[in-house]
Amino acid sequence: MRITRRFTIITATAWSANAAIARAAGAETGPENTAQIDIARAKAEGRVVIYTSLDTQLVDTIIAPFRERYGIEVTYFRAGSAEVTGKVLAEADAGRSQADMVDASDLAALLLMKERGLLRPFESAARALLPASQRDPDSTWIVDRLTQGVLQYNVAEFGAAPPQHWADLGRAGMAGRVSFWSASSGDGAPRIITLAQHLGWDVVKSIARTKPLRTVSPQTMAQIIERRERGVGLLQNDNVAWRSKLQGKGTDFLFPSEGVPSEFGACGLLKTSTRPHAAALFHEWWMSAEGQAVLSKGGKYSPRTDVAPPENSLPITKMKLLEQDYTTYKRDRAKILDQMADVFGGEWGN
Amino acid sequence: MGQLIAGSLRGQRFGPQNLVLGLAILVLLVLVAYPMLWLILGAFGVPQDLTLDNFQRAFTRAQNYSALANTLQLGFGTGLLSMAFGVSLAWAVARSDMPGRQIIHLLVALSYITPPYLTALAYIILLGPDAGLINRLLRDVFGFSLGPLNIFSMNGVIFVISIHVFAFTYFLTHSALKSIDASLEESAQMLGARRWQTTLRINLPLVAPAITGGVLLSVIDSLALFGPQAIIGMPAQIVFLPTRIYATISSYPPRWGEASALSLVLVAMTVIGLGLQRFFLERRSYVTIGGKGVRSQTIRLGGWRWALLAVCALVVAMSAAAPIGVLTLTAFSKDWIAPLSLSNLTLAHFGTALFSDQVAARGIYNSFRLAAGAAFVAMAVGASIAYLDLRTNLRGRNVLDYLAMLPLGLPGTVMAVGVLLAFIRLPIGVYGTIWILLIAYSARFIPLATRSVSATLRQIDASLEEAGRITGSSWLQSMRRIVVPMARPGLLVAFLLVFIPAFSELSATILLYTGGTETIAIAIYRLNDLGQIEVVCALAVFTIAVVLALSAMVHFLSRDRTAPSEGVG
Numbered sequence: 001m002r003i004t005r006r007f008t009i010i011t012a013t014a015w016s017a018n019a020a021i022a023r024a025a026g027a028e029t030g031p032e033n034t035a036q037i038d039i040a041r042a043k044a045e046g047r048v049v050i051y052t053s054l055d056t057q058l059v060d061t062i063i064a065p066f067r068e069r070y071g072i073e074v075t076y077f078r079a080g081s082a083e084v085t086g087k088v089l090a091e092a093d094a095g096r097s098q099a100d101m102v103d104a105s106d107l108a109a110l111l112l113m114k115e116r117g118l119l120r121p122f123e124s125a126a127r128a129l130l131p132a133s134q135r136d137p138d139s140t141w142i143v144d145r146l147t148q149g150v151l152q153y154n155v156a157e158f159g160a161a162p163p164q165h166w167a168d169l170g171r172a173g174m175a176g177r178v179s180f181w182s183a184s185s186g187d188g189a190p191r192i193i194t195l196a197q198h199l200g201w202d203v204v205k206s207i208a209r210t211k212p213l214r215t216v217s218p219q220t221m222a223q224i225i226e227r228r229e230r231g232v233g234l235l236q237n238d239n240v241a242w243r244s245k246l247q248g249k250g251t252d253f254l255f256p257s258e259g260v261p262s263e264f265g266a267c268g269l270l271k272t273s274t275r276p277h278a279a280a281l282f283h284e285w286w287m288s289a290e291g292q293a294v295l296s297k298g299g300k301y302s303p304r305t306d307v308a309p310p311e312n313s314l315p316i317t318k319m320k321l322l323e324q325d326y327t328t329y330k331r332d333r334a335k336i337l338d339q340m341a342d343v344f345g346g347e348w349g350n
Numbered sequence: 351m352g353q354l355i356a357g358s359l360r361g362q363r364f365g366p367q368n369l370v371l372g373l374a375i376l377v378l379l380v381l382v383a384y385p386m387l388w389l390i391l392g393a394f395g396v397p398q399d400l401t402l403d404n405f406q407r408a409f410t411r412a413q414n415y416s417a418l419a420n421t422l423q424l425g426f427g428t429g430l431l432s433m434a435f436g437v438s439l440a441w442a443v444a445r446s447d448m449p450g451r452q453i454i455h456l457l458v459a460l461s462y463i464t465p466p467y468l469t470a471l472a473y474i475i476l477l478g479p480d481a482g483l484i485n486r487l488l489r490d491v492f493g494f495s496l497g498p499l500n501i502f503s504m505n506g507v508i509f510v511i512s513i514h515v516f517a518f519t520y521f522l523t524h525s526a527l528k529s530i531d532a533s534l535e536e537s538a539q540m541l542g543a544r545r546w547q548t549t550l551r552i553n554l555p556l557v558a559p560a561i562t563g564g565v566l567l568s569v570i571d572s573l574a575l576f577g578p579q580a581i582i583g584m585p586a587q588i589v590f591l592p593t594r595i596y597a598t599i600s601s602y603p604p605r606w607g608e609a610s611a612l613s614l615v616l617v618a619m620t621v622i623g624l625g626l627q628r629f630f631l632e633r634r635s636y637v638t639i640g641g642k643g644v645r646s647q648t649i650r651l652g653g654w655r656w657a658l659l660a661v662c663a664l665v666v667a668m669s670a671a672a673p674i675g676v677l678t679l680t681a682f683s684k685d686w687i688a689p690l691s692l693s694n695l696t697l698a699h700f701g702t703a704l705f706s707d708q709v710a711a712r713g714i715y716n717s718f719r720l721a722a723g724a725a726f727v728a729m730a731v732g733a734s735i736a737y738l739d740l741r742t743n744l745r746g747r748n749v750l751d752y753l754a755m756l757p758l759g760l761p762g763t764v765m766a767v768g769v770l771l772a773f774i775r776l777p778i779g780v781y782g783t784i785w786i787l788l789i790a791y792s793a794r795f796i797p798l799a800t801r802s803v804s805a806t807l808r809q810i811d812a813s814l815e816e817a818g819r820i821t822g823s824s825w826l827q828s829m830r831r832i833v834v835p836m837a838r839p840g841l842l843v844a845f846l847l848v849f850i851p852a853f854s855e856l857s858a859t860i861l862l863y864t865g866g867t868e869t870i871a872i873a874i875y876r877l878n879d880l881g882q883i884e885v886v887c888a889l890a891v892f893t894i895a896v897v898l899a900l901s902a903m904v905h906f907l908s909r910d911r912t913a914p915s916e917g918v919g
Contacts, residue, residue: 049865055880056709077865078709078876085602087864091782094774098782098864109602176479176496183879184584184593185601213479213502214585219881227687229481240881249687337601341413346587347594349601350413 030269030276033123034284039070042277047073049275050282051088052103053081053187053265054145055219058298066285072278080217082185082349085109088270092118097272100279103144103286105265106190108330110141115330119268122280126287129304134264141268144287146301146316149191149235149261152222152244152253157231165256166199169234170206178212179230181221185349186337190329191235193336194261198322201343207234208343225251235261239299242310246299259320264303367825374734375750377727381793382756385768389617392610392771404607414612417594420504421619424579424590425569427508428515432568435512435665436519437561442662444527447648448655454662455524461669462517463901465854465871467577468890470510471878472673474582475680477501483676502586510582511572513669518571519564522631526560527553532647545649559630566627570620574761576857577871581878591616592763592857599767599861606771613764620759674894681887703873703888710889712866713873716784720869721852724791725799725845731792732799732844733807733837740807741815751800758797762857765794770861784867790858795848802847806840807833839907846904853900854893 031037052059056078063074077087081104089112091097097118104110113119119140126142127135134143151169153162157177163169169178182188196204213230215221218237224230226249233241238260241253267286273279285291292302299310309315329336337350395401408414439458443451461469476484477499485497492498500506530553538548579590589597591612598609651658680686684696703710735754738747757765769790773780780786810833818828834841856871863872870893878886 051865056707056876057880060708075865079600080879082602083600086600086604089602090599090604090606090774094781096774096781112602184580184589184597214587216584217879217881220879223881223883224481227478227481229478333602344587347413347584347589347597349597 030120030122030273031280032121034125034280037280037284038277039281042275042281043070043072045072045275045278047075047275048100048278048282049098050074050076050101050103051084051099052076052078053084053105054078054103055298058295058300061298062286062291062294065290066282070281072281074282080183080185080187081106081109082183082187085112086185088113088118089116092116092272097270099270100273100275101267101269101283101286103265103267105145105147105263106187107141107143107264107266107324107326108190108333110266110268111326111330113268114138114140118271120271120273120276122269122283124287125284126292126304129306131303134303136268141266142287143264143303144267144292145265145295146303147263147265148238148255148301148316148319148321149195149263150238150241150253151256152225152233152236152241152251154225154228154231155250155252157228162252162254163232164254165258166195166234167203167206169232170203170210174207174232175210177231178207178210178234179215179221179224179232180207180212180234180344181215181218181236182340182348183216184347186333186340188235189333189336189340189348190324191261191263192340193329194322194324195235197325198261199258205343212344214344214346222249222251238301238313239310242299242313255314255319257320259322261324262316262319262321263324264326367829371734371738374731374738377731378735378750378753378796381727381731381789382753382796385765385772385789385793386756386760388772389610389613389764389768392606392767393614395607397775401607404611407605407608408611408615413589414594414608417589417591417612418615420583420588421573421591421616423504424508424511425573425619425623427504428512428572429565429569431508431512432516432519433561433565435516435669436564436568437523439516439662439665440520440523440527442658444524445646445649446655446658447650448658448662450659450663454666457666457670458517458520459901460674460898461513461666463850463897464514464670464674464894465577465856465897466511466514466575467581467856467871467875468677468894469514469669469673470578470581471874471883471886471890472676473501473506473510475676475686475883476672477506501582504586504588506586507578507582507588507590510578511575512568513665514575514578515568515571516669518567519561522560522564522567523557526557528646530556530646535647559632563627563631566623566630570623570627570759573616573619573623574763574857576761576763576860577875591619592761595763595767596860606767609767610771613767616761616764617759620761624759677887677890677894680884681891683884686884686887699884699888700892703885703892707873707877707885709868709876710870710873710885713868713870713889714892716787716867717853717870720784720787720791721849723788724795724852725848727788727792728795728799728848729803729841729844731796732801733803733841735796735800736804736807740804741812754800755797757794760794762790762794762855762859763861765790766858766861769793769858782864782867786862787859787867787869790862791848791852791855794855794858795852798847798851799844802844803837803840806837806844809840810836843904843907846900846907850897850900850904853896 059076059078067074084102084104088099088102121139123139124142130143151163180188192204212234213224215224218240221233221236222240222244225233226244236253244251245253269279269283289304289306292304292307296302296307296310301309301316334350337348340348341350393404395404439454442448443455476482479485479497479500479502482497485499488494488498534552535548538552574592576592579593583590583593595609595612598605681699682695684694688694705711735750738744739751769786773786814832815828818832854871856875859869859872863869870889874886874889
């Protein structure tokens with residue numbers, strides 16, 4: 001058979017158009033609330049892809065019973081919040097979205113995805129159990145965990161007199177003893193800016209002057225404090241500090257009386273998902289009392305009022321929380337990351 | 351030689367050989383040229399725009415300047431240290447009567463095959479400023495209030511990268527020193543020259559091109575090593591170009607144009623380095639007097655040989671023994687912070703790494719299949735390019751050869767940016783699958799396969815193939831019955847030479863993987879982020895064991911391959 005150039009061009013064009021139509025057709029509307037989820041269709045869809053910033057051990061624990069119950073495979077991409085968000089946006093820009101559901105510990109990221117029209121409204125059964133500030137009025141996102149930035153310290157280093165306030169970390173004697181975390185994509189910035197907004201930049205700048213050791217994640221910061229590379233950690237994830245203490249790694253943590261930043265992690269369903277029923281089913285499992293209890297067992301606070309706080313932990317209502325302004329953070333993120341680079345140096349993804 | 355083959359290739363316009371070779375060219379264009387084209391287009395804002403803004407941003411932002419300055423400083427530092435370590439060890443092993451030369455030689459090879467991001471992890475355990483094992487020891491012994499050594503610094507990054515890349519300088523210098531005929535030195539000495547004069551006026555000029563070439567290769571490699579730059583540079587708050595490119599894309603919204611423009615800066619740096627390296631090594635052609643039958647002079651050091659052994663042992667202890675030792679120790683420890691004792695030993699972390707942890711188990715499986723796939727593709731393409739270059743008169747074959755060598759000048763991060771830009775928009779299902787990793791790996795390691803197969807083909811006389819053709823064999827038959835069987839050991843070496851680096855590849859993978867396509871390097875990198883250091887070390891030990899076993903196989907096969915020709919020659 002003689003293959004002409006015209007034949008090749010026509011075939012390639014038809015194939016590309018066909019693929020594009022198939023993709024568009026695949027991204028169907030999907031269920032709008034829990035009642036509309038068709039479990040048989042979800043099972044037929046067979047798979048869910050989630051992009052998440054949650055610790056893999058927790059993700060694996062949540063996935064296992066879901067997979068067993070429904071026989072639906074769950075594949076996940078795990079990275080820091082900013083990286084997860086960057087991947088969702090890049091794929092959307094290229095028209096090659098892969099994820100069915102996204103979860104990030106930075107609500108501003110979900111707000112940006114909503115603004116770009118990437119999220120699909122879905123009314124979760126859990127909505128009624130969450131305060132209004134923790135769910136989108138348009139139902140495109142819902143808060144799935146609360147993380148508080150606490151002060152973690154090495155017990156052997158400080159004994160019975162650990163630093164009690166954030167400002168204590170900026171004292172001259174703390175030079176070379178403080179650690180903080182942020183990935184190169186700027187994941188640690190939201191809680192630092194919250195601290196600066198509530199307590200003033202002077203506190204943050206004085207801490208930066210002690211030359212704190214930067215780590216890429218809360219978990220690596222815990223390691224640094226456990227082995228006494230540094231004595232105290234700034235704005236540690238409460239669940240990581242809780243686990244380190246529980247495992248007897250020689251650390252403890254406290255909630256400074258002036259308040260701790262509380263970070264809303266949130267999840268949402270992608271509009272482009274080609275497996276809308278399986279994705280919605282998993283979303284509801286993730287947000288169910290059972291799914292959220294897994295998070296609680298792992299030290300995370302659930303936004304659901306019917307899920308108990310982590311074992312031996314303060315109820316969230318007893319804490320003084322420093323609230324984050326997510327809308328402002330989303331709008332001014334580039335400027336804020338520049339500020340972080342100015343104050344702390346290093347890479348912030350700006 | 352080869353005219354008959356060349357002629358027959360020209361004569362048969364649509365023969366199977368043209369199909370095979372045409373396919374190889376097509377694969378090379380898709381794997382290498384197409385992503386590079388997109389890298390350039392991306393820097394100009396395509397497809398959204400056509401603009402110079404990305405270059406303006408790349409060259410005017412303070413963060414980018416700082417990354418560029420740090421990268422240059424890193425290159426300068428590793429160049430100096432590589433020269434210090436590489437030349438002194440090469441001289442000791444090649445020319446002196448120092449005891450244990452063979453072991454030192456093997457340990458240098460071991461430091462090179464150990465993935466540098468694992469060395470970086472090991473040195474955080476060893477040289478963490480306060481709690482690092484060596485710093486603790488120094489504090490205990492000398493009473494320092496704080497650890498005197500700080501890995502989280504520019505010097506720390508330079509040190510960790512140097513103890514990996516100095517192997518380039520070592521091997522090239524070692525080979526050059528071995529090829530100097532003793533008669534030259536003896537002549538000089540007979541004419542009254544002293545030992546130091548012989549070294550300065552005879553030896554040094556002869557090996558200088560090799561030293562320069564090796565140092566430049568070390569510098570080029572150091573610029574591209576994402577792992578240590580990220581693992582140590584990040585806590586040290588030092589940004590390099592590869593980590594800057596990564597952060598530019600992994601933050602949100604991702605800035606592809608700026609990443610592409612920065613990538614081109616990095617490419618320019620490595621291409622200049624490679625050009626210089628080639629220039630210096632080509633000058634070596636007048637150095638090798640003999641080739642075969644060269645007799646090198648061994649210098650007797652008397653009591654000093656023990657002092658020299660101590661220096662060499664210290665270097666290889668730092669580059670191979672200490673990092674691998676501490677990773678192994680941590681992998682077998684229940685609690686890596688607790689002191690070493692029998693009750694603190696466990697195999698549990700290997701169980702987690704190899705079987706329980708889903709990402710790690712998937713990573714091991716993916717790394718094996720990706721490395722095998724990339725090795726096969728690179729070997730097939732490399733063999734075709736080498737065949738075209740050596741056995742045909744095809745017009746433009748030099749261009750193909752250069753194209754096949756192009757990835758040598760492309761750091762993994764840069765290659766990944768090009769591959770992402772090129773394939774993310776294609777309607778075919780490559781993005782988000784294991785295929786995109788296979789493309790990047792194959793493209794990255796085609797130069798290794800091409801050079802390796804080229805060396806093999808040079809050893810097989812074209813007249814053998816011609817004889818087959820004269821007696822009536824078709825091209826395919828002569829390939830199947832003559833060339834491939836004779837080249838099989840060499841092809842296997844080429845396969846393994848690609849498999850080894852592909853198995854532990856990180857620089858490109860970090861930008862290209864997704865859920866389900868994690869590799870062993872990603873499992874190590876991500877689990878380290880999640881603080882699971884013992885599991886990370888178990889994976890590291892497994893990786894090093896695989897790489898070591900395969901390297902031993904390459905060594906065995908290469909020796910096997912060269913032995914008969916040496917006998918004949």
